[in-house]
Amino acid sequence: MSMVSRFAASVAFWTAAVSAVLVAVASLRFLALGVSASMDFVAHNLDGNALMLYAHIGVAPIALALMPFQFMTRLRARRPKLHRWLGRGYVAAVLVSGLAGLQLAFHTTAGIFAATGFALLAVLWMITTGIALVFALQRNIPRHRAWMLRSAALTFAAVTLRVYLGSSMAAGLDFQTAYPLIAWLCWLPNAVFMEVYLLVRPKSSRLVSAAA
Numbered sequence: 001m002s003m004v005s006r007f008a009a010s011v012a013f014w015t016a017a018v019s020a021v022l023v024a025v026a027s028l029r030f031l032a033l034g035v036s037a038s039m040d041f042v043a044h045n046l047d048g049n050a051l052m053l054y055a056h057i058g059v060a061p062i063a064l065a066l067m068p069f070q071f072m073t074r075l076r077a078r079r080p081k082l083h084r085w086l087g088r089g090y091v092a093a094v095l096v097s098g099l100a101g102l103q104l105a106f107h108t109t110a111g112i113f114a115a116t117g118f119a120l121l122a123v124l125w126m127i128t129t130g131i132a133l134v135f136a137l138q139r140n141i142p143r144h145r146a147w148m149l150r151s152a153a154l155t156f157a158a159v160t161l162r163v164y165l166g167s168s169m170a171a172g173l174d175f176q177t178a179y180p181l182i183a184w185l186c187w188l189p190n191a192v193f194m195e196v197y198l199l200v201r202p203k204s205s206r207l208v209s210a211a212a
């Protein structure tokens with residue numbers, strides 16, 4: 001890798017890592033403010049579907065916050081046990097919040113197109129993470145890495161969703177129109193980007209070894 005591409009990879013990694021942790025922390029605002037005051041468009045779930053709502057909004061931020069640490073090469077090399085424990089936490093958080101997210105998808109007030117986008121995301125999130133776990137248990141590290149990168153690209157939908165939502169509001173787009181599209185746009189380009197990266201990366205390159 002040239003100096004310039006190492007620098008670009010480093011900037012990309014740290015931008016993604018910091019935004020993931022910031023969105024995770026900001027998502028826990030409901031603990032201080034309550035759901036109705038801080039995320040009113042999911043507050044209808046409080047009536048009869050509160051367990052699933054809290055399982056999702058309380059646990060998904062843990063997966064998002066843990067994710068960047070798992071790709072830090074030096075941390076992984078120096079503290080392999082920590083990598084395994086954080087990995088277990090990530091997989092458990094994806095399973096719990098993914099199942100809850102799947103159920104919440106069917107309760108969205110944004111319509112069937114949005115529900116399908118979120119539901120497919122939830123299913124793919126759990127499948128990619130599950131496959132990555134199986135490869136870790138088999139000590140097949142190249143495949144474990146590739147599937148965890150796929151999982152991470154989907155976890156990052158939590159960040160891209162908020163970026164697109166903010167941008168669409170700033171652009172004055174109608175929320176009712178923008179939100180269902182964003183339910184797909186928040187993850188589909190991320191997934192495609194990761195597939196392309198996995199196809200074109202030089203065999204010797206390591207996305208974040210250059211960065212972390």
Ligand code: HEM
Binds near residue numbers: 028118154157
């Ligand atoms: C990647 C798989 C994910 C799926 C399938 C998913 C699905 C959903 C669904 C269906 C809703 C309700 C939306 C509505 O009723 O219109 C929701 C809301 C929410 N999700 Fe997720 N989610 C995922 C990942 C995450 C992650 C990683 C976080 C971590 C921050 C997160 C945090 C939240 C929060 C805080 C809300 C409440 C509304 C808001 O503040 O935007 N989700 N999610």
